[in-house]
Amino acid sequence: MVWDGGMTIWLGTPSVDGLAGAAATLAQWQAEAAPVQLHPGDLGWFWRFGAERTAAATRVWERDGETVAIGLLDEPDLLRLAIAPEALEDDELAQQLVEDLVDPARGVLIEGRVYVESPTGARVKDLLAKDGWGVEEPWTPLRRDLAAPVEDSGLAVEVVGPENAPVRTAVQRASFDGSTFTDERWHAMAAGAPYAAARCLVGRDAQGEPVAAVTVWSAGPGRPGLLEPMGVHRDHRGNGYGQAITLAAAAMLRELGASSAVVCTPSFNVGAVATYRAAGFEALPETRDQVRDS
Missing domain, CATH: 3.40.630.30 (Gcn5-related N-acetyltransferase (GNAT))
Incomplete structure (x- = not known):
């Protein structure tokens, strides 16, 4: 993992060998009581473009050795974000995510019109809204x-x-x-x-x-x-x-x-x-x- 981050929460891009670990973490975050969010299958479907491109499109946030958020750049202007269930309302993580998303030097999103998908109930949604982010057309999850x-x-x-x-x-x-x-x-x-x-x-x-x-x-x-x-x-x-x-x-x-x-x-x-x-x-x-x- 190559890290580039602040004092306690680190943002990185996994190596090809580290992709399996990211997929396993996403699997652990899936639960009936948790909101629908980025699934290991989303990572798996993107994998059709090859492991190297999938690794380059993946972002991992870690705190104290634990992964707390994973993002997939489905497109250069669209980040699909998953957050550890216990960290959905974490203010420190949400603030760091917002800072990383709006900082072009971080390499998370391109400049211009960009989109973020994040789980229902995530604190980061509130902070993005306060920063003036709007909303797109609705999606319907079904179970x-x-x-x-x-x-x-x-x-x-x-x-x-x-x-x-x-x-x-x-x-x-x-x-x-x-x-x-x-x-x-x-x-x-x-x-x-x-x-x-x-x-x-x-x-x-x-x-x-x-x-x-x-x-x-x-x-x-x-x-x-x-x-x-x-x-x-x-x-x-x-x-x-x-x-x-x-x-x-x-x-x-x-x-x-x-x-x-x-x-x-x-x-x-x-x-x-x-x-x-x-x-x-x-x-x-x-x-x-x-x-x-x-």
């Missing part, structure tokens, strides 16, 4: 409890491995305009530490055509798991395949020991919200990224 078995999806579902990775990547590209998810990037993602507790699923219709796909990420037994991403092939929409592959994803997370399945989508995407609700997910209070214009 499904996995204490009981998940109903059958009615879809033929296969677990993706190296031999059928091209099917998975093809469905992704057919589900999201502009997707750059290639076979090479699937293999990079699958080589990352978080993928050891993850699965990619592909759903096929009655004719055997791949119609939907999803990746699920476990944070370990008894913790919330994540769906990221889920997509339906553009040629097969309107047939209930989104609901079906979401049910399959929830069932897989339950098999992996997850206590619940979590997903987050922009609130304006009413179709996605309806799909997740149809699969037994309950909407949680909306969240909003904070934005600074200059």
Whole structure:
């Protein structure tokens, strides 16, 4: 870890070898009683760009030898921030985070219009608001409890491995305009530490055509798991395949020991919200990224 910080709270970028530790810490911070925040699966999905780029996009704050916050630069202008549950309302940490975020010399965010996603109830939200940060359009997190078995999806579902990775990547590209998810990037993602507790699923219709796909990420037994991403092939929409592959994803997370399945989508995407609700997910209070214009 290369550190550059103040007296008690240090900001650093992990080495490639240190990424697994950051993912493990994020997993420990996932809990049913804690707010939805950056998940090891988010780090794992970013890993498709390779370990070196993932390390360069990760920021770690440490105090007295303990990690207290982890950030992922999903884009150069967007930091997704996770905070240790016991430090969510910590004034000292919140103040240090704000100082680091607004200081261009710290290398956390670029200058200009930038965005920060932080957990609901985090003290840093209050301080950013006091500094004049605005809010963006709302997102809807949704959660499904996995204490009981998940109903059958009615879809033929296969677990993706190296031999059928091209099917998975093809469905992704057919589900999201502009997707750059290639076979090479699937293999990079699958080589990352978080993928050891993850699965990619592909759903096929009655004719055997791949119609939907999803990746699920476990944070370990008894913790919330994540769906990221889920997509339906553009040629097969309107047939209930989104609901079906979401049910399959929830069932897989339950098999992996997850206590619940979590997903987050922009609130304006009413179709996605309806799909997740149809699969037994309950909407949680909306969240909003904070934005600074200059």
